[in-house]
Amino acid sequence: MKIERHQPRKQPVEQRIKNFNEVSYGLTEADAVEEASRCLQCKKPVCVKGCPVEINIPGFIKKIAEKDFASAIKILKDKNVLPGICGRVCPQETQCEGLCILGRKAQPIAIGLLERFAADAEKEKEVPVVPKRKNSPVAVIGSGPAGLTCASELAKNGYPVTIFESLHIPGGVLTYGIPEFRLPKNIVAEEVEFVKKLGVEIFTDMVVGKTLTVEDIRNMGYKAIFIGVGAGLPSFMGIPGENLLGVYSANEFLTRVNLMKAYKFPESDTPIQVGENVAVIGGGNVALDAARSALRLGAKVSVLYRRTEKEMPARREEYENALEEGIEFQFLTQPQRFIGDENGYLKGIEIQKMQLGEPDESGRRRPVPVIGSETIMKFETAIVAIGQKPNPLLTSSMPELKLGSSGIIVVDPETYQTSIEGIFAGGDIITGAATVISAMGAGKKAANSIMRYLENK
Secondary structure, eight states: OOOOOOEEEEOHHHHHOOSSSEEEEEHHHHEEEHHTOOOOSSSSSSGGGTTTTOOOHHHHHHHHTTOOHHHHHHHHHHHHHOOHHHHHSSSSSHHHHHHHGGTSSSSSOOOEEEEEHHHOOSSSOOOOOOOOOOOOOOEEOOOHHHHHHHHHHHHTTTEEEHHHHSSSSSSTTHHHSOOTTOOHHHHHHHHHHHHHHHHHHOOOOOTTTTTTTTHHHHHOOOOOEOOOOOOOEOOOOOTTTTTTEEEHHHHHIIIIIIOOOGGGGGGSSSSOOOOOOEEEEEHHHHHHHHHHHHHHHTEEEEEEESOOOOOOOSSSHHHHHHTTTTTTESSSSEEEEEOOTTSBBBEEEEEEEEEEEEETTTSSSEEEEEEOEEEEEEEEEEEEOOEOOOHHHHTOTTTSSOGGGGGGGGGOTTTTTSSSSSEESSSSHHHSOHHHHHHHHHHHHHHHHHHHHHHHH
């Protein structure tokens, strides 16, 4: 308790706002070893209960404290094949670190930073011995965190697995949604490569529901199917002017920047155009990712959020990074309409100030308009980041599939099996937009259910 929690080294603000390189450098070896020595090694580690994939947290931390980094990564990968990703983007503060016993009297162990350190320190990515291949091939639709986790769990237990991915690069939201400065794409590529070394085959450019159907996949001989296609359909506000040039969904904006490397145009094929003044509407991680990306493209950026800082769902760390970088936050602010010029380009946004009323179904106080507070602000670009929902492309091709509100797939909460026997689903497609680690937890549980299903068959 006498040792202060170690903080990661960061790229200096004046440099990082001009590039897309990773902001956090993580911990040095000396800092990681000393941070690991803070762990109490609880006999009943409640931190593990906060981890959706049930990593042996005290176990891998103990090995770091002993400088046995090879054993630390082995313990991590026993439960999680994406440690370099999770160490960077998981909301540890509300999960494992949020339950850390040390956090009751002092600062919790920096579990996420230590996970990242162990992953980055791995010299040779040793592949575990996979059991003899079984005769029950499984298809996984989507190569995001849920799909990769489900596939790797099945492969580690000897099942032949094929992933069908709609985009030309695997990784799902890890590739198209999260910016390079938070999650370098070489880290994603390395961890996808590890999954492939387990024996998982990945086919890209395969849009299930268009290129081929789920029935086609079944006819190819797969004995079970897991659907992990995420929630990639953007939500809009339904206000006038959303079709103006210069109004993006966060999905399109981030896909252009992250997947298509638009910030490197003309070196890359895909351009991105932002005006001098950019408004980002929303208060989650996606909104901050879009805002910080627009800033690096040379714009002055304002985040418009209809509640207060206290209600923002974004990670505190990313909010603080955004503040350091000079992004302006306008709380209790709600756009009413987008205003265009004579050529159909955005030139301004009419906004209305809000005040907080009674809590709504989310438990947060509902924003209520302040009558007569409307003003017009000048913006040439607006990025709408108010949430995502499942894309109906796949589900509309399966009329017998039971769907819930907003088009999510309904599954058995214990087995993750859908209304169709032998077809399972997990991740954002069954919950709506959530976290990377929660999708991984669903993929892991679904994999266990698929194995039980195939054994019973």
